[in-house]
Amino acid sequence: MMCELLVEGGERLYGELTIQGSKNSVLPILAATLLCADTCVIENCPKLRDVDASIAILRYLGCCTHWEDSALVVDTARMDRAVVPDALMREMRSSVIFLGAILARCKEATICYPGGCELGPRPIDLHLSALSALGAEIRETGGELKCRGGTLLGSDVYLPMPSVGATENALLCACGADGVTTIYNAAREPEIVDLQNFINAMGGNVRGAGGSIITVEGKRALHGGTYRIIADRIAGATYLCAAACCGGEVRLRGVDTRPLSTVSGALSEAGCTVKSGEDDVFLQSDGSLRSIRPVRTAPYPGFPTDAQPVLMAALLKSAGSTVFVENIFENRYRHVDELARMGAEVRVAGRVAVVTGREHLHGARVKCTDLRAGAALVIAGLQADGLTRISRIEHIDRGYESIERDLYALGAHVRRETGT
Numbered sequence: 001m002m003c004e005l006l007v008e009g010g011e012r013l014y015g016e017l018t019i020q021g022s023k024n025s026v027l028p029i030l031a032a033t034l035l036c037a038d039t040c041v042i043e044n045c046p047k048l049r050d051v052d053a054s055i056a057i058l059r060y061l062g063c064c065t066h067w068e069d070s071a072l073v074v075d076t077a078r079m080d081r082a083v084v085p086d087a088l089m090r091e092m093r094s095s096v097i098f099l100g101a102i103l104a105r106c107k108e109a110t111i112c113y114p115g116g117c118e119l120g121p122r123p124i125d126l127h128l129s130a131l132s133a134l135g136a137e138i139r140e141t142g143g144e145l146k147c148r149g150g151t152l153l154g155s156d157v158y159l160p161m162p163s164v165g166a167t168e169n170a171l172l173c174a175c176g177a178d179g180v181t182t183i184y185n186a187a188r189e190p191e192i193v194d195l196q197n198f199i200n201a202m203g204g205n206v207r208g209a210g211g212s213i214i215t216v217e218g219k220r221a222l223h224g225g226t227y228r229i230i231a232d233r234i235a236g237a238t239y240l241c242a243a244a245c246c247g248g249e250v251r252l253r254g255v256d257t258r259p260l261s262t263v264s265g266a267l268s269e270a271g272c273t274v275k276s277g278e279d280d281v282f283l284q285s286d287g288s289l290r291s292i293r294p295v296r297t298a299p300y301p302g303f304p305t306d307a308q309p310v311l312m313a314a315l316l317k318s319a320g321s322t323v324f325v326e327n328i329f330e331n332r333y334r335h336v337d338e339l340a341r342m343g344a345e346v347r348v349a350g351r352v353a354v355v356t357g358r359e360h361l362h363g364a365r366v367k368c369t370d371l372r373a374g375a376a377l378v379i380a381g382l383q384a385d386g387l388t389r390i391s392r393i394e395h396i397d398r399g400y401e402s403i404e405r406d407l408y409a410l411g412a413h414v415r416r417e418t419g420t
């Protein structure tokens with residue numbers, strides 16, 4: 001069924017919003033539920049298409065899941081498969097995160113190569129070399145990866161770059177290895193700290209997440225439990241960027257402000273007033289933003305690549321020009337062509353994009369190319385004269401529970417139209 005988002009520009013945003021649970025936290029944590037044959041209750045679990053894809057994988061593996069309000073209950077006791085079929089792998093490329101957990105539990109795992117994705121080639125070489133360092137034997141036959149981990153041994157794992165997914169896969173697999181594993185040059189994202197805290201709540205012993213060196217004690221007797229997912233910092237960044245360019249006053253509740261500091265710093269430089277509390281962020285803006293110093297995406301705690309599209313959208317009518325340098329993904333400017341249809345002026349050369357603010361944007365028919373590109377189109381529509389009609393919004397629904405519900409709560413004129 002074709003759905004589209006209809007966005008009427010021109011409204012200021014006022015009000016409060018509680019931010020949904022983190023997509024990039026819950027996906028590895030759902031994989032981690034496989035580490036024990038027990039029941040886990042994942043509280044503050046966002047209802048997303050990517051969570052649906054993970055549930056489909058868990059059920060295919062023989063697990064049982066059901067929702068209790070905003071908690072997802074996962075019973076992995078009757079897991080009876082160690083294979084993730086092609087159709088389920090293609091549904092979500094980050095399904096590769098299940099590899100380490102299945103290996104740790106079953107000592108074997110078969111997955112298909114995850115599809116590429118909109119952001120450019122998404123290799124998994126760092127995942128595979130990390131699992132090999134732990135003793136996994138990995139064979140590729142006809143697009144399938146057959147992994148055997150008869151004797152997984154704790155060891156030193158060196159990541160050439162701080163890959164989020166490779167760090168998580170190594171951490172999950174290390175839980176099934178004999179002895180202690182140390183992961184060097186680990187990614188430092190808050191979602192990895194959440195994964196560490198979840199595994200420790202299950203009786204594990206993981207230390208150092210949030211830093212570059214993580215140690216994992218393997219073969220711990222793990223058990224189920226209840227765990228609350230952290231708020232989604234990128235969803236939070238999205239709504240701060242929306243309020244910054246529309247003008248108004250919004251308060252986001254439930255967000256840890258530190259992971260948002262690079263984004264709130266950029267918005268302050270652009271002319272907003274941003275105040276951070278213990279677990280809330282307040283932003284006030286008159287809607288007239290100015291250009292800012294170059295924005296260079298980097299591994300955490302640098303500026304998050306996932307916030308690059310939404311900050312770019314917020315600056316489309318700012319005074320002056322802002323340079324973006326996308327250092328994480330090769331092809332993360334696919335929103336630029338769609339923004340240009342609305343009158344935006346963005347020049348792209350390789351990893352560099354230069355945004356020059358325009359007096360006006362106009363509503364247009366545009367289409368989402370990936371998750372955060374879709375969010376950027378919504379933010380552009382909020383500033384445009386007239387109606388913007390956004391198609392392919394299934395991309396947005398991968399990472400936002402209901403972007404229209406959240407923005408509508410702040411006074412935006414956004415609605416979903418379900419086509420035939």
Ligand code: EPZ
Pocket residue numbers: 023024027094121122123124125126127128161162163164165166187305306328329330371372399
């Ligand atoms: C995670 O993706 C996030 N996804 C992404 O969020 C996020 O953009 C990214 O981290 C960076 O922060 C989830 O957590 C589910 P990486 P991941 O491994 O793990 C290259 C969103 O919008 N690389 O840190 O795939 C890779 O090609 C999504 O919510 C290798 O070369 O990111 C990329 O250029 C998009 N070999 C770079 O590293 C590998 O084996 C960063 O990738 C793995 C990665």
